[in-house]
Amino acid sequence: MKYMILLYGSQRDYDALAGRSSADTPTWSADEVAALYAFMASWNQELVESGEFVDARGLAAPVHARRIQLRDGVPVVTDGPYAESEEVLAGYTIVECDSFDRATEIAARLAKTPHPPAAGRGREFYADVRPIDEGAAPEG
Amino acid sequence: MTGATVEDLLRQLAPQVLSALVRRYGHFDTAEDAVQEALLAAAVQWPREGVPDSPRGWLITVASRRLTDLLRREQARRRREDDLARWTLPEQWLAPPADQPAAAGDDTLVLLLLCCHPALDPAAQIALTLRAVGGLSTAEIARAFLVPEATMARRISRAKQRIKASSFPFGLPSPGDRPARLATLLHVLYLIFTEGYSTTAGASLQRADLAAEAIRLARLAHRLLPEDTEAAGLLALMLLTDARRPARTGPHGDLIPMAEQDRSLWHTASIAEGVALVTDVLPRGATGPYQLQAAIAALHDEAPTAEATDWPQILALYQLLLRISDNPIVRLNHAVAVAMVHGPHAALDLIDPLYANQHLVDHRLHAIRGHLLEMAGDHTSARDAYLTAARQATSLPQQRYLHARADKLSPAGE
Numbered sequence: 001m002k003y004m005i006l007l008y009g010s011q012r013d014y015d016a017l018a019g020r021s022s023a024d025t026p027t028w029s030a031d032e033v034a035a036l037y038a039f040m041a042s043w044n045q046e047l048v049e050s051g052e053f054v055d056a057r058g059l060a061a062p063v064h065a066r067r068i069q070l071r072d073g074v075p076v077v078t079d080g081p082y083a084e085s086e087e088v089l090a091g092y093t094i095v096e097c098d099s100f101d102r103a104t105e106i107a108a109r110l111a112k113t114p115h116p117p118a119a120g121r122g123r124e125f126y127a128d129v130r131p132i133d134e135g136a137a138p139e140g
Numbered sequence: 141m142t143g144a145t146v147e148d149l150l151r152q153l154a155p156q157v158l159s160a161l162v163r164r165y166g167h168f169d170t171a172e173d174a175v176q177e178a179l180l181a182a183a184v185q186w187p188r189e190g191v192p193d194s195p196r197g198w199l200i201t202v203a204s205r206r207l208t209d210l211l212r213r214e215q216a217r218r219r220r221e222d223d224l225a226r227w228t229l230p231e232q233w234l235a236p237p238a239d240q241p242a243a244a245g246d247d248t249l250v251l252l253l254l255c256c257h258p259a260l261d262p263a264a265q266i267a268l269t270l271r272a273v274g275g276l277s278t279a280e281i282a283r284a285f286l287v288p289e290a291t292m293a294r295r296i297s298r299a300k301q302r303i304k305a306s307s308f309p310f311g312l313p314s315p316g317d318r319p320a321r322l323a324t325l326l327h328v329l330y331l332i333f334t335e336g337y338s339t340t341a342g343a344s345l346q347r348a349d350l351a352a353e354a355i356r357l358a359r360l361a362h363r364l365l366p367e368d369t370e371a372a373g374l375l376a377l378m379l380l381t382d383a384r385r386p387a388r389t390g391p392h393g394d395l396i397p398m399a400e401q402d403r404s405l406w407h408t409a410s411i412a413e414g415v416a417l418v419t420d421v422l423p424r425g426a427t428g429p430y431q432l433q434a435a436i437a438a439l440h441d442e443a444p445t446a447e448a449t450d451w452p453q454i455l456a457l458y459q460l461l462l463r464i465s466d467n468p469i470v471r472l473n474h475a476v477a478v479a480m481v482h483g484p485h486a487a488l489d490l491i492d493p494l495y496a497n498q499h500l501v502d503h504r505l506h507a508i509r510g511h512l513l514e515m516a517g518d519h520t521s522a523r524d525a526y527l528t529a530a531r532q533a534t535s536l537p538q539q540r541y542l543h544a545r546a547d548k549l550s551p552a553g554e
Contacts, residue, residue: 020539021550030394034392
């Protein structure tokens, strides 16, 4: 069974990671970014080695998003449709494992993701795990 | 023999075996499948049982047998479908006419040109070249381009179908077509290189080293086309650019601009080889864009310090390059050279018109404008330009680099 683990972040979180200084959000130092990458890489590598890894992608900052929506029957494109503090999908990892509980356990390990002491204020870590509906997948 | 050396040998033989098969039997698409299966068989057997006396002969025999099977199966299917078409099976095939000598080198060139046929789009040309000539598996190519294996398999099979359907002759292009065909071929190799070179350390964990693969293919192209000065120029450009790779990123994957790189990390053997190639071809005339870019890279690589860079010479080369290959990126780099020789104001005047074509330039235009404004002492505008560039960039190392530049210019207390 395949599960998608979804991670979220706001434009403000992205800016802090990208080193954009602002009054209210502390930025990440090079060491802190390196620690984050090392943690994510080892989390990922364990899944590759256990044979549970399927795919993973990270998304560019929400400011690069475009939204297409119908207005009066005409598709209209909006650049950067999210508010600075709005938490949107930042990336996902797909795993194939024996049970929902096992997928949950994998996702729970992310709770130890390192971050600068002052960053991430205002919210605790969270991630979502959702089963993938494979019955609906088109024939490969 | 270890698995790694067998793999090197197989990848070196792959294009020779495929071109030999296609030359004899035709059926590029089926032959390509047959060769892949033969390579797989060798990769399993040779490390265990030893490499045969004639590895190339072994592969051709096994691949021919496999091709026969595949064509028979196809023939049977066609017969069932009441199709009157008949294939020439390998055992019915006679020696090639004496006026068609099959030199192994020429065959590999023909194969490369076929993979880079202008009727295919660049993504297909790249995938087919890496598989048929580079000997990479579909899975490896898919990983390198971060697409699912099924997608890459489709891309390759569509490209093969296209070649089959249009029945391009398996031979060298006519003298009239030759320059354009060779230009496309070199461009495909260049695209493979830039794809590999732009990969940052973090993302490269599971990716085949495309830059190294491009250099291997460019070396092959240069060997097959010893008289072609642009093939030599392309190889030199790749070597001279790749030589700086170890110094391009810091321990944390952060980007380091050339002026601040630790030049002792640069790969001296690659620099020496690249410089020798450029020095050899430049006086031969018919100077093309790859040679000019290689000559510029050589001037950077040979400077013992950033301050010692021969900017007037680099500027002269960019002026030549602009004349034969005018595009926004060349203009931006030209502007940087102008700034180093004549000062930032002259350069700013040059890049301002590029804003009209902004979609062609992306964040680099703003980043370079930031550098020029910083040189000119206009720190407020420089900072704005860096921040705009950071907003447009999508890669984290680039964003961090640009924000750090902006921060250095922040008014005290902010």
